[in-house]
Amino acid sequence: MSARILMLGWLALGAVLAASPAQAEKLIVSVSNHRVTVTPNYSGEELVLFGSVEKDASTPANRTYDLVVTVAGPRADMVTRRKERKFGIWINTDSRQFLKVPTYLALFSNRPIDVIASPEVQRRQQLGLNNVLLTQRVSGDYADVVPDDVFRSAFVRLRKQHGLYREETSAVTFLTPTLFRTSIPLPAEVPIGLYNVEIKLFADGALLAKTDTAFEIVKVGFEQFVATTAQQNGFVYGLITAAMALMTGWMASIVFRRD
Amino acid sequence: MQLYLPIADIPVNVFLILAMGAAVGFVSGMFGIGGGFLMTPLLIFVGIAPAVAVASVASHIAASSFSGALSYWRRRAIDPLLAAVLLTGGTMGTALGVWTFTLLRSLGQLDLMIATSYVILLTTVGGLMFWEGLRALLRARKGGPATVRRPGSHGWIHGLPLKMRFKRSKIYLSVIPVVVIGLVIGFIGAVMGIGGGFILVPLLIYLLRVPTSTVIGTSMVLTLVTMVFATMLHAITNHLVDAVLALILMIGGVTGAQFGARAGQKIRGEHLRLLLGLLVLAVGVRFAVELVLRPEDLFTIRQTGVAG
Numbered sequence: 001m002s003a004r005i006l007m008l009g010w011l012a013l014g015a016v017l018a019a020s021p022a023q024a025e026k027l028i029v030s031v032s033n034h035r036v037t038v039t040p041n042y043s044g045e046e047l048v049l050f051g052s053v054e055k056d057a058s059t060p061a062n063r064t065y066d067l068v069v070t071v072a073g074p075r076a077d078m079v080t081r082r083k084e085r086k087f088g089i090w091i092n093t094d095s096r097q098f099l100k101v102p103t104y105l106a107l108f109s110n111r112p113i114d115v116i117a118s119p120e121v122q123r124r125q126q127l128g129l130n131n132v133l134l135t136q137r138v139s140g141d142y143a144d145v146v147p148d149d150v151f152r153s154a155f156v157r158l159r160k161q162h163g164l165y166r167e168e169t170s171a172v173t174f175l176t177p178t179l180f181r182t183s184i185p186l187p188a189e190v191p192i193g194l195y196n197v198e199i200k201l202f203a204d205g206a207l208l209a210k211t212d213t214a215f216e217i218v219k220v221g222f223e224q225f226v227a228t229t230a231q232q233n234g235f236v237y238g239l240i241t242a243a244m245a246l247m248t249g250w251m252a253s254i255v256f257r258r259d
Numbered sequence: 260m261q262l263y264l265p266i267a268d269i270p271v272n273v274f275l276i277l278a279m280g281a282a283v284g285f286v287s288g289m290f291g292i293g294g295g296f297l298m299t300p301l302l303i304f305v306g307i308a309p310a311v312a313v314a315s316v317a318s319h320i321a322a323s324s325f326s327g328a329l330s331y332w333r334r335r336a337i338d339p340l341l342a343a344v345l346l347t348g349g350t351m352g353t354a355l356g357v358w359t360f361t362l363l364r365s366l367g368q369l370d371l372m373i374a375t376s377y378v379i380l381l382t383t384v385g386g387l388m389f390w391e392g393l394r395a396l397l398r399a400r401k402g403g404p405a406t407v408r409r410p411g412s413h414g415w416i417h418g419l420p421l422k423m424r425f426k427r428s429k430i431y432l433s434v435i436p437v438v439v440i441g442l443v444i445g446f447i448g449a450v451m452g453i454g455g456g457f458i459l460v461p462l463l464i465y466l467l468r469v470p471t472s473t474v475i476g477t478s479m480v481l482t483l484v485t486m487v488f489a490t491m492l493h494a495i496t497n498h499l500v501d502a503v504l505a506l507i508l509m510i511g512g513v514t515g516a517q518f519g520a521r522a523g524q525k526i527r528g529e530h531l532r533l534l535l536g537l538l539v540l541a542v543g544v545r546f547a548v549e550l551v552l553r554p555e556d557l558f559t560i561r562q563t564g565v566a567g
Contacts, residue, residue, distance in 0.1 A: 041261060041262070042270065043270045076562050076563075077562070078560055078562050078563060079560070079562075079563050080560050081560075081561070082557050083554055083559070084557075088551060089550040090554050092370075092559070151558075157558075158558060158559070159560070188270045189269055222265070223263060230265075230494065230498050230500065234496070235495055237494050237502070238490055239491070240502070242321060242490050244502065245319070245321040245486075245487070246321070246325050246487075248326075248513055249321070249322040249323065249324070249326035251513075252326040
């Protein structure tokens, strides 16, 4: 019995030792802009993520690397509804609630995820839209269902149509064997908030290193002023809007007065 | 020129929105209606969320009806007492409407509600108007008088109690139907994002026999007040009024309305009613087709809450 525990201990130590050379790689990354500002003429933006793989003496030479970049926007609860024909018209019947799912989700890699890692690693590391955890509430239970669940796939498909979810398996390019870049397209519909970028480095199907960075999209100046006033001082905001309507109407009747 | 809307959270082309405002303003000036039943679907079509569209159009209608009401006031074509009684019902209806709007939004049936009410309301009103306009036109062709006036006929409505004398309109009428009509208009206005002028005018003319001279001006006052009220309530409860969007619509709308009003004076009354009937009917049929045909996508997503 005790011998068995000892053996397990040795195995664990062995695993740590075996893993430590893999820690030899370090990722250094940066995004081109950490603060995207939304001004009246904002119409989306494209950020660039670049970085390099730092090696040390223990790194095996000529190792080829794979990279998977996951960009996740602010999280929100969403409902996916399905229409059905009832009494001759199409109405929303069934629905599924998605809890705290990213409003924007982009996955970029240098080659197809299936050749980067095994299905098991893909699932554990949440690589690709099929493996990212999207929690659903199914009548009281909280779970992520299988990737081909109708509500989940409809959800992902609709988000993709609006450019809010994307998966591009050739977006990451290696400029040199260790220097890489990828662009992060942010269409104008992308929500305001904090975005997390997770970069994972693989070689021979195993995770070698990972690092995080972040950027934020914020409304500034006039846009911010209007949005916060509308949210926090609804009454004043309503009064101002109504006054504005009356002013416009009054001015029109003065300008176009014919008598 | 692209402009990012602070509440709708999407960039729009300013000239497109201005043109839409002007086009709808032209129609509304021509027929003496608010034009919300055209504006709201157009905004939804360019990608603005239905809830934001309904809330923002309310303030746009307030602007165009205020400019209209001012010119009618100068011509003494407004019955203040009739407007006041209509408003008592109107404010209650609006409050009820905004409350229903919030409720339906949480139930996920807001789109269905908006679409079905558009279909029922627009096809009925449009159909009736079109039919009435067509008959008037045919009568005119035959050489008879274009409009049949029946000043002596009194329906059951005129037998109701609580009668009141409306001096400017020269009618003696029960308060009950007036308040009920105000309530209905206020309610549908808040739920559907329409002023309801195109329903109110025929109701006042055919049901209450209010003379045409004071009908449009009075209906504009009602529209104005209910829409100002609806703007306030939408801003307080749903925080969905986009002031920037509303301002662009208003500027386009009030300008278009002036030219529309001039064009409207050149067209004969029966033709005008026929055209308006056709327009209302067309919008109603469009919504009906959308409900009956299999949608392109059976699934929709709606954000329900921000989790930070």
